[in-house]
Amino acid sequence: MISLLRARKRTLNVLLSLSAIGLEVFYRICAGSCSYLRGSVFGVDLTYVGILFALLLIVLNLLKRDLIILILLSAGVGVEIVLVAFQVRHDVYCPYCLAFAGIVLLLFVLNVDVRRKLLIALAVVTGFLAFTLFFKGSVVPTYSLIAPRLTNIS
Numbered sequence: 001m002i003s004l005l006r007a008r009k010r011t012l013n014v015l016l017s018l019s020a021i022g023l024e025v026f027y028r029i030c031a032g033s034c035s036y037l038r039g040s041v042f043g044v045d046l047t048y049v050g051i052l053f054a055l056l057l058i059v060l061n062l063l064k065r066d067l068i069i070l071i072l073l074s075a076g077v078g079v080e081i082v083l084v085a086f087q088v089r090h091d092v093y094c095p096y097c098l099a100f101a102g103i104v105l106l107l108f109v110l111n112v113d114v115r116r117k118l119l120i121a122l123a124v125v126t127g128f129l130a131f132t133l134f135f136k137g138s139v140v141p142t143y144s145l146i147a148p149r150l151t152n153i154s
Helices: 002-007 009-029 046-062 066-090 095-111 114-134
Strands: 038-041 135-138
Touching: 009 046, 009 095, 038 046, 038 114, 046 066, 066 095, 066 114, 066 135, 114 135
Parallel strands: none
Antiparallel strands: 038 135
């Protein structure tokens, strides 16, 4: 089973990355219970950061840049630790965000090269520290600019 997954690694990488983009787009248009969970890094909304991350993974897969993919995914694991910890700390869970984290973890497992333990560890720590320092999150509900329409129920 593992060898079959490794043989189809690039195809799976692209399909999982496309799924991650789909999650981000759906999250963006969702008005569900987690719609007020927001975050940014360097002033850029995390939705766009996630889409850019997945697009970059697709391009790198097409270019067959395995080492850069491994570094990005390792850093992504560090980033996701921060983002999931943020949800746990505030007791607000977003299924789209958690699914995105699951995809990053799955991609990491699919692409891991155990011979590069030090590089992986450094990238995980770098991603973790970068997002610990520069991530700004919010769990404050946002309210609609359109006033709700009141109707007479009698």
